Amino acid sequence: MNDELKGEVTRGARALVVYPQMRGPRGERNDLDPEARLEEARGLALAIGLEVVEAVAIVIREARPGTLFGEGQIQNISTACTLNEAELIIVDGSLSAIQQRNLEEKLKRKVIDRTGLILEIFGERAATAEGRLQVELAHLDYQAGRLVRSWTHLERQRGGFGFLGGPGETQIEADRRMIRDRMAKIRRELEQVRRTRGLHRDRREKAPWPVVALVGYTNAGKSTLFNRLTGASVMAENLLFATLDPTMRAIRMPGLEKAILSDTVGFISDLPTELIAAFRATLEEVTAADVILHVRDIANPDTEAQKRQVLDVLADLGVIQPPLDDRKARQAPALDWSDDEPDDEPEPQVPIIEVWNKWDLLDPDQAHELREVSMHREGEVIVPVSALTGEGCDALLDIASRNLTRDSRIYSFVLPVADGQRFAFLHARGEVVSEEDAGEGEQGPQMRLEVRLSEREFGRFKAL
Template structure:
């Protein structure tokens, strides 16, 4: 019964696909259809035709109505289509009716996204989350025609009641697999939580890159961190989060996190399944919202990203907007925009051409540097416990010793955390500060 959970049986990348999109409002739906095309291409499908229509409400039997369904059937047969992809959610009965009429596979936008996610997931956590989302989607469509395998009688003799049907058996297997996946995910999430707590103890600020898929997040991440994350001009080129540490001028060691790209009307079961993966965005100190500055639907996509941020519990995270790909727009040069308080709120750059990266790093440092200080300390030989704690926090930028054994440290860290540390050591940290001279921690700077 392992084939029950093989989602690739329903759709295989590379198939000859026919796209269907229905407009239920007076608004232009071309952006959503264009996105469906990009999703299909990203999955490897060959688009052989597109059917669009306008309706006031879905048809109960075929979703698009019997007339349009007949037209779709003739078009699919003419172009030898292997799969029909709807830009909408279909009920299980609508899906079965369409498959019976068209004689080919019928999948929805959600199933297509799940297929792409399954193909791109690389880490164990990502694969587990994708399979869990797939099974949640499959559960509502679990209808089998294997009635010949059902136990028609149960118990002893001929008077026993009906036994377990094939559908019941499939549902039981699915439920068992879902429970197994959840247990395995709990272990993986616990390990990720431990890593997050370790970074928190060290006081390292976290900057997450979020944004609409294909906005250039991974390319910018590679530029900022000198990483080699896969980047391509396609939707969901990368799925699993990647973390790298970068030393910034004012904030010291900073963790940068590249996350999965967002998309409009992201299926809720995907949002639920990937909450653990997206915790980097939810728990970051600053979110870089990467935006394709040349996209005609830029405002709508910004709204979609903000909506997903709310869904995953990251709505309160401070945001610095990064208008990417300015190299594609004539007459625009790298620049920084400031809010009413004088803090950077938006930066225009090109991650691919490395234009304005210095401005972006400066803006990040300013946004994170509100609560960070750079100090020079002179610790006597008997202050080993304090030195060890500073190392554990990741606060030490450089270290040297003089002729009498004193330890000269240059540290960069959160003012709040350093004030708390100084209080634990009876104010010793304050006494050892040499630069800036006369530095003092104020009570209000560390009180909760």
């Protein structure tokens, strides 16, 4: 490989984006629209400071095992690189190690695939020790199968563009051993993180405050909505994967003294499996949520395809069930779909509220049409909001609160005034509807309270 491929690629590097549009024997296509996919790839490149000089979709009817693309297509890519002076080629799809190496040899330029690019973004954005561990584990998992052409010295602490540059190792067996040892160490550290997170969750259960998790496609506006609802100042920019590390804040909701709102990493189509595995500890916050707010960029023309991608990831995590038709075909390790399980008896699911964000970007006709659509979506809870202006946020909190308290009922209690512990519990965990003097009792003055409590809270009250 020539010296050009051995140099570092830094911010501002000129990149050509190629989207391999796979076609089936009948030309069927179930992925995002090619233009939307190219626009998303531009956003990914921008998120890591690359300059996209051109983005093209190339139809592939039969993938070549050695190069993915045909010889004529490779020549067209090379010509486009020469004309645009591109020094990096981003293939917006998955490449095997052999395909990547062969393309680099033929094109005389660095080549990275979608997984490598997303891992780069995660590596640059992770801010906490946990986030950095998760990213490094995903990097090493990805790297382990690519020692035919290592990306960087494994002894060196990663500092940004580990996939985009670096001289590479030659001692493959030593590399593999180093990778295995490091991955084992990271997994042990992440297991400790999981245990700590579990303890925190147990504490919240005892508190107990319900957890509301924000999920959604990357750049849907989750962090902006999080800031609007909590008054926090989490990084919220028009960038893909602006948020990586989970953030949790307490918020007040109608009928509840407190709830915990959790902002999570954004999902994306073809999210690398290495990342899903590495970030499972973080995403466990979603699986433990009492209500999920699925934030959608309703102004995005590809919003329906983005919704499907998010629901696919949630199904893989075991948060929701996949559609009945997909249960046998889908590989979902977090779920156990046994053959004798009745198909018409779905397991209880976490309530999901669809938050149609960026409503302020719609013109009046679009807004009217979407309101009509939302009114005819049976079985779905939809709330139009603008996280930027605050429109609809009060209604969202009200609906979320009703979902959190939907199994609640009003109980009547007569308590001694001196029973401060139980008074505090009812005021903190329930909605006190009325409170009045109940006269004298065996333990002195008493109060009668009418309190709305969930079954879980009523059970905890009885245990006091």
